[in-house]
Amino acid sequence: xxxxxxxxxxxxxxxxxxxxxxxxxxxxxxxxxxxxxxxxxxxxxxxxxxxxxxxxxxxxxxxxxxxxxxxxxxxxxxxxxxxxxxxxxxxxxxxxxxxxxxx
Amino acid sequence: xxxxxxxxxxxxxxxxxxxxxxxxxxxxxxxxxxxxxxxxxxxxxxxxxxxxxxxxxxxxxxxxxxxxxxxxxxxxxxxxxxxxxxxxxxxxxxxxxxxxxxxxxxxxxxxxxxxxxxxxxxxxxxxxxxxxxxxxxxxxxxxxxxxxxxxxxxxxxxxxxxxxxxxxxxxxxxxxxxxxxxxxxxxxxxxxxxxxxxxxxxxxxxxxxxxxxxxxxxxxxxxxxxxxxxxxxxxxxxxxxxxxxxxxxxxxxxxxxxxxxxxxxxxxxxxxxxxxxxxxxxxxxxxxxxxxxxxxxxxxxxxxxxxxxxxxxxxxxxxxxxxxxxxxxxxxxxxxxxxxxxxxxxxxxxxxxxxxxxxxxxxxxxxxxxxxxxxxxxxxxx
Numbered sequence: 001x002x003x004x005x006x007x008x009x010x011x012x013x014x015x016x017x018x019x020x021x022x023x024x025x026x027x028x029x030x031x032x033x034x035x036x037x038x039x040x041x042x043x044x045x046x047x048x049x050x051x052x053x054x055x056x057x058x059x060x061x062x063x064x065x066x067x068x069x070x071x072x073x074x075x076x077x078x079x080x081x082x083x084x085x086x087x088x089x090x091x092x093x094x095x096x097x098x099x100x101x102x103x
Numbered sequence: 104x105x106x107x108x109x110x111x112x113x114x115x116x117x118x119x120x121x122x123x124x125x126x127x128x129x130x131x132x133x134x135x136x137x138x139x140x141x142x143x144x145x146x147x148x149x150x151x152x153x154x155x156x157x158x159x160x161x162x163x164x165x166x167x168x169x170x171x172x173x174x175x176x177x178x179x180x181x182x183x184x185x186x187x188x189x190x191x192x193x194x195x196x197x198x199x200x201x202x203x204x205x206x207x208x209x210x211x212x213x214x215x216x217x218x219x220x221x222x223x224x225x226x227x228x229x230x231x232x233x234x235x236x237x238x239x240x241x242x243x244x245x246x247x248x249x250x251x252x253x254x255x256x257x258x259x260x261x262x263x264x265x266x267x268x269x270x271x272x273x274x275x276x277x278x279x280x281x282x283x284x285x286x287x288x289x290x291x292x293x294x295x296x297x298x299x300x301x302x303x304x305x306x307x308x309x310x311x312x313x314x315x316x317x318x319x320x321x322x323x324x325x326x327x328x329x330x331x332x333x334x335x336x337x338x339x340x341x342x343x344x345x346x347x348x349x350x351x352x353x354x355x356x357x358x359x360x361x362x363x364x365x366x367x368x369x370x371x372x373x374x375x376x377x378x379x380x381x382x383x384x385x386x387x388x389x390x391x392x393x394x395x396x397x398x399x400x401x402x403x404x405x406x407x408x409x410x411x412x413x414x415x416x417x418x419x420x421x422x423x424x425x426x427x428x429x430x431x432x433x434x435x436x437x438x439x440x441x442x443x444x445x446x447x448x449x450x451x452x453x454x455x456x457x458x459x460x461x462x463x464x465x466x467x468x469x470x471x472x473x474x475x476x477x478x479x480x481x482x483x484x485x
Binding site: 084 | 117120121122123124179180182183184232233468469472
């Protein structure tokens with residue numbers, strides 16, 4: 001016999017209300033250019049350009065994906081040595097974004 | 104044999120893997136962005152050592168430990184990681200089931216290299232996700248789950264015929280999944296203090312004192328498991344969802360949207376389990392009304408979110424206050440039966456087809472990819 005089933009896809013956080021007092025620290029959501037390797041179905045971002053400045057990625061600390069309707073978004077938390085950023089790649093419009101600075 | 108994998112402080116560990124600065128620090132993951140007005144949905148082991156645990160308000164957590172690090176929860180990371188771990192476990196060639204977002208069970212049948220498999224799973228999880236898991240192995244899922252908690256974090260424990268009674272004697276009965284505070288009081292009244300006390304009781308004794316629940320407990324504890332075997336009484340008694348709002352609201356449209364959302368969530372789970380329900384229970388909590396709770400049984404069982412919502416509104420009409428301030432609310436469906444009859448009338452059939460299509464889309468593209476427009480109102484706090 002099994003323990004009762006569980007649905008891992010439950011995404012009701014999408015309905016959580018935005019409150020005016022919600023702090024948005026580090027949120028950027030800006031378009032960036034990114035240099036990345038696409039190898040064996042995986043993406044390895046190497047560097048990105050934000051505000052005309054190039055940031056070399058020294059380490060990808062984590063990566064995950066999220067499906068939003070037709071779009072599949074790949075997220076990466078990347079370290080440039082000094083700072084940590086969250087960047088994302090949209091596989092539908094093939095664009096990269098700098099989501100936030102991770103503090 | 105069943106192997107139970109329980110991820111260690113799952114959400115907090117993922118956040119620590121993402122941000123190495125947080126490693127080794129007391130960290131809490133809040134269910135919302137607002138640091139001081141939310142609840143702890145996960146705590147790192149460093150925070151747990153200071154008495155912080157899930158369910159606590161963040162304000163209390165910061166009072167107890169002012170140097171806590173805080174990260175708001177981001178479900179997408181946790182769901183993705185959970186799915187990836189599930190896929191990784193499937194590669195071992197055994198049947199795997201989800202017990203929760205951070206717990207998995209594998210039927211490893213008559214496999215003899217138990218330690219080796221468990222160690223390899225831990226190694227693979229750490230190599231791929233930089234997080235740890237604790238593993239319990241036993242003859243059934245209930246004992247395997249209990250075993251996974253014995254050597255946390257990053258531990259392995261196997262209940263064998265030889266060590267089972269000795270180990271159970273050291274574990275309080277309330278540590279067993281399914282023994283809540285109320286049941287524990289009843290058990291203590293019966294002289295049952297440890298898991299061994301419970302294990303040693305006969306099926307008749309447990310049934311006489313705890314009813315069908317007690318008999319089910321006996322069956323679960325003593326089962327020699329394989330996933331194919333079915334328990335006598337394995338279906339849930341009720342399915343419910345609740346939510347605490349960031350602050351109290353008296354806007355009817357907002358409150359109704361939340362009742363609708365919770366009704367839809369409950370209905371979706373009913374449909375996933377092929378259940379229909381005839382009893383709807385709603386509870387509301389607010390500064391003026393305190394706690395309001397009422398239920399009603401209807402002639403026709405349903406698993407349609409809109410119908411459950413309409414039934415909730417009928418129950419809420421009894422409230423007396425026209426637009427009360429609401430801070431928390433919940434919808435639960437009970438009296439569950441299997442949905443074995445097809446819809447009779449044309450309208451019902453059309454509705455059923457619509458629900459099937461919605462479920463199909465959400466199953467393919469992720470929950471809430473398509474949803475009733477009314478639930479949009481939950482997203483903006485009035």
